[in-house]
Amino acid sequence: MxxxxxxxxxxxxxxxxKGVLLLGEIEAQAEFSEDRNAPKRxxxxxxxxxxxxxxxxWKATIMDRAGGRANQAGFDITFVADVMPTPSAEEVMEGLTPIELEGLLLKxxxxxxGQFKSIGFLIRATGIKGDNSGAKINQPAASKAA
Structure with a gap:
């Protein structure tokens, strides 16, 4: 199927x-290897x-600002981009940055x-709105001042 x-x-x-908050930093996602001594790829x-x-x-943790129960407010997310996405907004508290995801995909x-099963989602995005790091593919070239 x-x-x-x-x-x-x-x-x-x-x-x-109501948007989401980025908790901490965005990090590179390492490839799984059974050999603990192998270099991280x-x-x-x-x-x-x-x-x-x-x-x-790239991996990150986000928190849904709409709230709900604690076990339903936090999500792990994967960014699919050549360059690490960078939030353009300032932190509202140490380690909390409001972001808006672009290219959002759910699975x-x-x-x-056991009997406590439910439906959850894997979350992917292609970037963060307002990001100027070069992570976006179709962003217009910056114009030079005259």
């Missing part, structure tokens, strides 16, 4: 109407069959154990 590997594109404000966007964009993967999955 093809639906199990399908990422669903969606609008940021539909999923997070940056994970790339390829599945087991070799399909994917080939872009680098449903079953979470929990």
């Amino acid at each position: 093809a639906l199990k590997d399908m990422w669903i594109p969606t609008d940021f404000r539909s999923v997070f109407p 940056h994970a790339l966007d390829f599945d087991r069959d070799g399909n994917g964009s080939g872009k680098r993967l 449903p999955r079953v979470v929990g154990n």
Whole structure:
């Protein structure tokens, strides 16, 4: 069934109407290796069959400002971009930065154990709105002053 590997594109404000906060920093996602002594390699966007964009993967934790229960407010997110996305907004508190995700993709999955299972989501994005780090592909070239 093809639906199990399908990422669903969606609008940021539909999923997070009050926005999200970035908790801490965005970090490079390391490729899994069974050898603990092997050097860490940056994970790339390829599945087991070799399909994917080939872009680098970056990981972060976000918090939904709409609230809810504590176990439903925090999410791990993966950014798929050649360059690490950088928030343009200032921190509102140490380690808390408001961001708006671009290119948001969701993939449903079953979470929990035993009789306490529910539907959760894997979350991916291509960047952060207002980012000037070069992570965005289709950003216009900066014009030089005369």
